[in-house]
Amino acid sequence: MNTALVRKRLVIGNWKMHGTQASNAMLLTGLCAGVAVVHDCDLAVCVPFPYLGQVSASLHGSGISWGAQDVSKHEQGAFTGEVSSSMLTDFGCRWVLVGHSERRTLHGETDTLVAEKALAALKAGITPVVCVGETLAEQEAGRTNEVIQRQLAPVLALGADSVAKMVIAYEPVWAIGTGLTATPEQAQEVHAFIRAQLSELGVPQVRILYGGSVKASNALSLFAMSDIDGALVGGASLVTEEFLRIAAA
Ligand code: 13P
Numbered sequence: 001m002n003t004a005l006v007r008k009r010l011v012i013g014n015w016k017m018h019g020t021q022a023s024n025a026m027l028l029t030g031l032c033a034g035v036a037v038v039h040d041c042d043l044a045v046c047v048p049f050p051y052l053g054q055v056s057a058s059l060h061g062s063g064i065s066w067g068a069q070d071v072s073k074h075e076q077g078a079f080t081g082e083v084s085s086s087m088l089t090d091f092g093c094r095w096v097l098v099g100h101s102e103r104r105t106l107h108g109e110t111d112t113l114v115a116e117k118a119l120a121a122l123k124a125g126i127t128p129v130v131c132v133g134e135t136l137a138e139q140e141a142g143r144t145n146e147v148i149q150r151q152l153a154p155v156l157a158l159g160a161d162s163v164a165k166m167v168i169a170y171e172p173v174w175a176i177g178t179g180l181t182a183t184p185e186q187a188q189e190v191h192a193f194i195r196a197q198l199s200e201l202g203v204p205q206v207r208i209l210y211g212g213s214v215k216a217s218n219a220l221s222l223f224a225m226s227d228i229d230g231a232l233v234g235g236a237s238l239v240t241e242e243f244l245r246i247a248a249a
Helices: 021-037 049-059 085-090 101-106 111-123 136-140 144-156 184-201 216-223 240-248
Strands: 009-014 041-046 064-068 095-098 127-132 167-170 207-211 230-233
Touching: 009 095, 009 207, 009 240, 021 041, 021 049, 021 064, 021 240, 041 095, 041 240, 049 064, 085 111, 095 111, 111 127, 111 144, 127 144, 136 144, 144 184, 167 184, 184 207, 184 216, 216 230, 216 240, 230 240
Parallel strands: 009 041, 009 230, 041 064, 064 095, 095 127, 127 167, 167 207, 207 230
Antiparallel strands: none
16 A cells, blocks of 8 residues: 555644734634635644634634644643643644654653653544654764654554554754754655654554744645655744645645
8 A cells, every 4th residue: 555645744833832812813814714725635733722712713614623732641630730631622622742842852851751641642532743853963963863763662662553643743953943944855764764663563654744944935845755744834834824835835
């Protein structure tokens, strides 16, 4: 089976810690108005927790799905400041990012914790988008594959049935918010490495997104690569036209 044929393109906007109710309203109205230009592509936004209500009300029935940028590994209890996966379900979330490099770096999230969060999401019926990626120093030392393998190990250890319901996002840390993008060939090489591990587990159909300075101007060449199934978009997802053009690429 040619798994490329069964993997539908997926483009997710990661708003990070941006937005106000007013600016969100403009962006969401623009996305709903323009989504008709997007074909054969799942389109989604992952937004800050306080805006999930606004986003679910605005995007309901639009064909654009939504999610959050993090989730607790705990189901409920005395965990001040944490947000559980069932709370995300309550707001209609279909996706949640786990292990974004900003959480790994700034909040000390370990590979094991990321896998625990992915499992918590799955238990609530939410698709975890597991983010992996190497730093510039690691890339320059030729350690990219080793780092990706280490980050993925506890996630893959959850087993084929679980991993089959996930999305993997490869985001080289050196390409995030820097304007530097991996070349399509560089990204494809890492995606193929990830695909090989998924195939070994028996789940080659899992979608692998690329993230890191994706723009309308480079989306097409990235999407032309056989193992790149879509994009996780930061900055450009805050600009209606740009985000839609990436999804339409
Ligand atoms: P940029 O697209 O702004 O580089 O961010 C990428 C990212 O971190 C998406 O999760």
